[in-house]
Amino acid sequence: MLVRVFPVSRSVTHLFESDFYRMLIDRRTEEEVARMVRRGFGRAADWRRAHDFYLPTETLYLTPEPHQNGYVPEDDQSFGLSLSRRIFIGCGER
Structure with a gap:
């Protein structure tokens, strides 16, 4: 599962299943x-x-920009999870 957390100003979060399809969940859960x-x-x-x-x-990874490969998870089936975008592993370990 992948969680895409957008800036608070956008007030949205997307959850994707392992098959790259977005899960439909209620706003409170998001x-x-x-x-x-x-x-x-x-x-x-x-x-x-x-x-x-x-x-x-x-x-945790930096999300690709809309024009970059991986922004739409099912496009390249990578979720944008490239090493160059990686920020942290295991909730705090670099």
């Missing part, structure tokens, strides 16, 4: 998941930008 990810990584990320949290490896 907010709680985003809060948990932000709290887990604290100041490790610039939350004014979107980030992807990949649950199986507990790794």
